[in-house]
Amino acid sequence: MEALTLLLHGFAVxxxxxxxxxxxxxxxxxxxxxxxPGLGGPNGVAILLPLTFTMDPTSAIVMLSCIYWxxxxxxxxxxxxxxxxxxxxxxxxxxxxxxxxxxGKAAEALTAAFTSSFIGSLVAVLLITFLAPRIASFALRFxxxxxxxxxxxxxxxxxxxxxxxxxxxxxxxxxxxxLAAIGMDTVSGQLRMTFGFDPLLRGVNFLVAVIGxxxxxxxxxxxxxxxxxxxxxxxxxxxxVLKVWRELPRYWVTLLRSSAIGCWLGIxxxxxxxxxxxxxxxxxxxxxxxxxxxxxxxxxxxxxxxxAHASGxxxxxxxxxxxxxxxxxxxxxxxGLMVWGLNPGPLLFVEHKDFVWGLIASMYLGNVVGLVIVxxxxxxxxxxxRIPFAxxxxxxxxxxxxxxxxxxxxxxxxxxxxxxxxxxxxxKKIGIPLAPFTLxxxxxxxxxxxxxxxxxxxxxxxxxxxxxxxxxxxxxxxxILLLWPLIGRIFESAGRFLRPAKT
Amino acid sequence: MLRALYVNGTMxxxxxxxxxxxPTAPSDNSPAVxxxxxxxxxxxxxxxxxxxxLGFDNWRSGMGWAKDGPQSGYLPFYLCVILAxxxxxxxxxxxxxxxxVARTFVTRDQLRRVMQVFVPTFLFVLLVQWLGIYxxxxxxxxxxxxxxxRIAWWKSLVTSFLFTLIMFLTFEVAFDVIMPKGPxxxxxxx
Numbered sequence: 243m244e245a246l247t248l249l250l251h252g253f254a255v256x257x258x259x260x261x262x263x264x265x266x267x268x269x270x271x272x273x274x275x276x277x278x279p280g281l282g283g284p285n286g287v288a289i290l291l292p293l294t295f296t297m298d299p300t301s302a303i304v305m306l307s308c309i310y311w312x313x314x315x316x317x318x319x320x321x322x323x324x325x326x327x328x329x330x331x332x333x334x335x336x337x338x339x340x341x342x343x344x345x346g347k348a349a350e351a352l353t354a355a356f357t358s359s360f361i362g363s364l365v366a367v368l369l370i371t372f373l374a375p376r377i378a379s380f381a382l383r384f385x386x387x388x389x390x391x392x393x394x395x396x397x398x399x400x401x402x403x404x405x406x407x408x409x410x411x412x413x414x415x416x417x418x419x420x421l422a423a424i425g426m427d428t429v430s431g432q433l434r435m436t437f438g439f440d441p442l443l444r445g446v447n448f449l450v451a452v453i454g455x456x457x458x459x460x461x462x463x464x465x466x467x468x469x470x471x472x473x474x475x476x477x478x479x480x481x482x483v484l485k486v487w488r489e490l491p492r493y494w495v496t497l498l499r500s501s502a503i504g505c506w507l508g509i510x511x512x513x514x515x516x517x518x519x520x521x522x523x524x525x526x527x528x529x530x531x532x533x534x535x536x537x538x539x540x541x542x543x544x545x546x547x548x549x550a551h552a553s554g555x556x557x558x559x560x561x562x563x564x565x566x567x568x569x570x571x572x573x574x575x576x577x578g579l580m581v582w583g584l585n586p587g588p589l590l591f592v593e594h595k596d597f598v599w600g601l602i603a604s605m606y607l608g609n610v611v612g613l614v615i616v617x618x619x620x621x622x623x624x625x626x627x628r629i630p631f632a633x634x635x636x637x638x639x640x641x642x643x644x645x646x647x648x649x650x651x652x653x654x655x656x657x658x659x660x661x662x663x664x665x666x667x668x669x670k671k672i673g674i675p676l677a678p679f680t681l682x683x684x685x686x687x688x689x690x691x692x693x694x695x696x697x698x699x700x701x702x703x704x705x706x707x708x709x710x711x712x713x714x715x716x717x718x719x720x721x722i723l724l725l726w727p728l729i730g731r732i733f734e735s736a737g738r739f740l741r742p743a744k745t
Numbered sequence: 746m747l748r749a750l751y752v753n754g755t756m757x758x759x760x761x762x763x764x765x766x767x768p769t770a771p772s773d774n775s776p777a778v779x780x781x782x783x784x785x786x787x788x789x790x791x792x793x794x795x796x797x798x799l800g801f802d803n804w805r806s807g808m809g810w811a812k813d814g815p816q817s818g819y820l821p822f823y824l825c826v827i828l829a830x831x832x833x834x835x836x837x838x839x840x841x842x843x844x845x846v847a848r849t850f851v852t853r854d855q856l857r858r859v860m861q862v863f864v865p866t867f868l869f870v871l872l873v874q875w876l877g878i879y880x881x882x883x884x885x886x887x888x889x890x891x892x893x894x895r896i897a898w899w900k901s902l903v904t905s906f907l908f909t910l911i912m913f914l915t916f917e918v919a920f921d922v923i924m925p926k927g928p929x930x931x932x933x934x935x
Contacts, residue, residue: 296920409831409838413792416828420799420821427817434817435802458866465862466855468770632894633886637908639866640882643873644912648922656870663866667859671850672785690820697814 245372252599256607261301265604268305269612272312273619277320277626278634281460283313283554284571288456289638291449291578292645299582300597304604306578307558310571311363311608314554315616316623318355318547323348323624324473331514331550334522338535338542345538348476352620353486354543358497360613362548365501366508366555367605370562374591374602377563381588386695387706391716393689396566398724399510400678408727410674418679421446422686429694441654448577448683450646450655454662455676456570457642461635462667469631477621486540493544496525500545504552508568509560514553521549555605562598563588566685573680581649771854781850785839789832796832800825861893877927879917883909 256262275286286309294302321332322339335355342351384392397415404411424435425445436442490497500521507517525545526535535542557568558575565586567573579586584594591598616623646659669676700706708714722729803818803825810819851859865885872881887905890896916922917935926935 292922293915293920296922407835407838409834412831413828413835416824416831417792420796420824420828423821423824430817432806432817434806434821435799437802461862462859465858466771466851472764630890630894630896632896633890633904635862636865636869636882636886636889639862639869640878640885640908640912643870643882644878644916644922644924647878647924648916651923653874653925656873660866660870664863668784668788672781672788674788693820694814702810702812702814 245375248375248595248599249371249603251595252601252603253607255300255596255600256304256603261304261600261604264297264301264305265308265608265611266615268308269312269608269615272309272314273316273319273612273616273623274312274626275309276313276316277623281313281464281638283310283317284452284569284574285456285460286310286313287571287574288449288452289641289645291453291574292641292648294578295581295648299579299584299594300600302578302582303575303597303601304608306575307601307604308608308612310554310575311605311612314363314551315356315359315612318359319352319616319620319623320473320627322351322355322543323476324627326473331518331546331554333515334518334546334550335543337522337546338537338539341536341538342540342543343474343476347538348474349478349482350486350540351538351543352476353478353483353617354540355547356613356616357486357490358500358544358547359551360609361497362501362504362551362553363555363605363609366505366552366559367602367609369505369556370559370605371602374559374563377559378588378591381564382592384588386692386699387709387713388716390689390692390696391707391713391720392564392566393685393692395716395720395723396681396685397678397689398720400681402723402726403510404675404678405516406673406675411678414669414674414676415678415682418682419686419689421451422448422683423690428687428691441652444650444652446658446683447649447655449574449581449649450658451662451683452574452577452680453642453646454659455666455680456574457638457645458659458663459666459670461638462663463670464631465635473624473627476624478617483617489540493541495528496541496545497548499524499528500548501552504549504554505556507549508553508556510568514550514557514569517553518546518550522546558605561586562590562601565590565688567681570677570680573677573684577684771852771858775852775854777847777849777852778856779850781848782839782842784850786836789836789839792832793829793836796825796829800829865889865893873925875927877930878924879909879913880927880929882912 271290272286275281275289276283281289287306290309291306294305297305317327317332318335318339320326321335322343325336325340327333327336339351339355342348381388400415401408401411420435422445425433425443427434433443500517503520503524504514504517507520508514522535522542522545525541526532529535529541554569554571557572560566560568561572561576565576565588567576576586584590584597642659643656646655647653649655666676669679696706697703700709706713707717800822803822806818807816808818808822809816865888869881869885872884876884883905886908887901890901890904891898894901916924
């Protein structure tokens with residue numbers, strides 16, 4: 243029960259007026275960004291990151307994670323009222339959420355969405371509270387070879403398990419790792435790929451790239467779309483909330499199933515998108531009358547929302563315990579940690595107890611406060627969509643530029659941000675995924691250091707990655723995941739070969 | 746364009762409706778500028794070129810295996826090889842693919858709208874270097890709202906001024922973040 247004591251300590255860190263005010267501001271900004279068309283969690287965190295540069299790390303991460311929770315809540319509003327998923331993982335919410343709104347049950351659908359988001363996050367936070375410290379203390383024994391093996395596992399699982407074209411994932415990852423290597427080589431002090439160009443000495447900053455990729459490029463993509471909307475305005479009354487909550491226990495199987503799926507896919511890089519669809523499909527498959535899904539069934543809102551939010555929250559577990567982000571947003575938060583001078587990894591739980599437990603406590607508090615805010619302010623936020631995009635777009639551009647400049651006080655970075663905006667736009671349109679790129683850029687230097695330190699330790703012998711049971715099994719698992727599509731195909735054809743023999 | 750028109754709902758009796766119009770939305774039958782395949786091919790060629798250039802630099806700085814492990818160019822060099830290999834594979838796929846060859850990358854209307862954001866953003870970054878970020882941001886927001894959003898002059902100017910002022914107070918006064926500043930801030934002693 244050590245975790246509980248530490249958690250209480252975390253709440254104590256959190257309960258100052260300043261931190262609470264920052265939480266509130268973060269949540270409101272997050273909901274605002276989440277409601278805006280095309281912008282969601284990672285965009286909000288990337289755009290608003292510069293606000294936190296001068297804060298102490300605990301306040302900064304509390305505010306950023308609250309922006310993230312807020313954006314997650316906000317995404318549900320547009321999905322249900324306007325049939326516009328703010329994020330890819332809200333797509334499944336529109337299946338039953340929008341029909342409910344059309345039938346005049348918008349308030350019920352919104353309450354269901356917010357409540358199930360809350361439940362999903364809560365389950366994942368509980369998991370983080372009790373599992374993350376254990377994983378971290380286990381990982382304290384890791385040396386460079388083990389860490390490299392874990393990084394390798396992360397990269398390989400992205401390639402092997404991703405749904406995009408394999409060569410596109412590999413391009414995205416190799417490109418990110420290459421850009422991460424630009425500048426001073428941390429092991430030998432040699433300059434790499436700078437071509438005598440001074441601004442490149444410091445390398446390509448991760449956050450500058452992220453602001454370009456998730457801020458500027460998203461604005462360009464949004465402008466392409468038809469921005470006309472038509473939807474319902476809804477206010478939520480206490481009566482409706484209580485009515486939905488009374489029905490809640492009836493759906494406990496769905497909620498539990500979706501939470502479990504979400505937690506699992508959040509920790510592994512399956513992601514919230516897969517989780518929301520899987521949650522929805524499984525709820526449909528196990529339902530007594532599957533045909534009623536898609537016509538405005540409240541369970542069809544519960545299932546994907548719970549899974550998506552459990553997954554979005556659980557993605558923070560590997561980031562806290564091992565320093566490996568489980569999602570794009572977690573990667574950005576990880577980049578933030580480095581800006582504030584914290585070294586992500588298992589040592590965080592030992593060296594920065596206040597920070598870690600403050601963050602975990604803020605996940606509890608942020609979700610409770612967030613739930614109350616969205617339930618009471620839906621009408622206001624729905625009307626944000628009436629603000630012309632022509633006013634919002636330039637303001638986002640300015641925020642991005644301020645952020646890019648503030649990181650290293652370099653004008654070069656602002657130009658770089660613009661370049662990454664274009665790169666992100668083109669990559670997204672031809673189907674090159676950005677998540678592997680983000681992950682590679684943030685983990686590139688750390689994984690190279692781990693590799694070379696283990697090489698120095700082992701005298702250049704690659705067998706160090708199979709030198710004991712732990713590192714050996716992680717490395718082997720990494721290769722299995724990398725080759726998973728091939729292995730899967732072999733099993734499939736073997737199965738086809740065997741089946742006629744059986745019958 | 747992009748003007749939000751709020752029409753008080755008459756459709757469902759119990760609820761109000763939110764309707765936002767987008768009169769200059771890209772039309773669905775606007776002609777395509779390029780196909781997705783063309784862009785893919787160009788991107789792969791650029792990536793291959795980049796891989797060659799960076800690979801050469803790493804080869805120069807030592808891509809071998811020293812006694813105690815890789816030299817500093819080793820990993821980046823092989824990353825270049827992987828990048829070039831995957832891009833070549835992509836080129837092959839793009840050329841051999843029979844289905845959806847002519848899928849549109851961007852239509853003329855869409856490109857026009859994207860440029861309406863990109864060009865002002867580019868000019869904004871250019872202006873930041875002489876005028877500082879605050880004056881440039883005032884010009885960007887006001888100009889964008891007026892010229893592209895067709896919002897009334899006074900609304901554009903007031904909104905833009907307030908936004909810039911809030912940014913200035915937040916970053917310069919409250920949080921003390923250093924930002925590029927120009928002659929106008931200098932007049933006021935910042």
